[in-house]
Amino acid sequence: MADMLEVNNLSIAFGGLQAVSAFNLNIKKGQLYGLIGPNGAGKTTVFNLLTGVYKPTEGLIKLDGENLIGKNTLEINKAGIARTFQNIRLFQEMSVLDNVKAGLHNHYKYSSLSGILRLPSYHKTEKIMDEKAVEILKVFDLDGEKNYMAGNLPYGKQRKLEIARALATKPKLLLLDEPAAGMNPNETLELMNTIRFVKEHFNMTILLIEHDMKLVGGICEALTVLNFGRILAEGKTDVVLNDSAVVTAYLGE
Structure with a gap:
């Protein structure tokens, strides 16, 4: 099977x-795939390099x-990398x-004039986007709450919504930065099932940072462990x- 992501000799100081x-x-x-390691090991720095927030020294x-080197965050997102955040x-x-x-909006557009004047092209595009958004929300069982304010959702559902929004960009690679952070055991179990379903339903390639070893051991096919940036x-x-x-390094035993 071909590589979706290839990273060679990536470094930053x-x-x-x-x-x-x-x-x-x-x-x-x-x-x-999972990327794990102690706090400060460099995991989020790797995510920031992959998404163009940081530019590698080599x-x-x-x-x-x-090749993504030299592209900015927007260009990399359009190339096919989407991410969620720890916070x-x-x-x-x-x-x-x-x-x-x-x-x-990466994939459905209308002109500023069409938007201001509410021309037919605006309404047509908005209708298509509404239908596509509801289709994605159904995957996460959030379609019944489509008109809720995002900030009013329970914490676990906000996590699911963030993944749904990332998937809306039609990524080739989805980066999940500690998606189980702050979740209780029941929410974490539901998240595990959601991530498995996303992988299969969207045929998605996923790179995951996570400290919850039960989640990592339950869903990741392979791992890389970072310690002090190596x-x-x-x-x-x-x-x-x-x-x-x-x-020894990660669990402190």
Whole structure:
């Protein structure tokens, strides 16, 4: 199976601090891959490099064969990478439906004049976007709350909405940054099922950062472990989680 994401020798330094050094990663199309490690290991820095927030000092990033080095965050999103954040970043005062439609704007457009004058092309496009947004919300069992303000949803449903909005951009690769953060065990179990369904229903390639080892062990097919910006271990999930160096560095045992 072909690689969806290919990362070679990715490195970045902030002043004299080498935050990520010689990072390599290959994720196959349709794979659900985990990136784990202690706090401060460099995981979010890797996400910021993949999405163009940071520019690497050296290295290569390819998405489905396309070189992403030098592209900005918008260009990378349009190329096919979408992400969620550890701290939820929904449009809290917008409806659930409009949050998903915000992701659809990459693919459905009308002119400013059409929008201002409410011309037929505006109404036609809005109708298509409404239907597509509801279709995505149904996947997450959120269509019944499409007119709610996003900020009024329970925490677990806000997490699901953020994933739904990311999927609306039609990504090739979905980056999930600690999606289980702040969730109770029942919410985490539901999230695991949601992520599995997203992978299968959308044939999605997923890279996941997570501290909940039950979730990681339950859904990730393979893992890379970072420690102090360097790869400590990589391979099949069960093997990596039982690696003595990983247990020492990550679990503190």
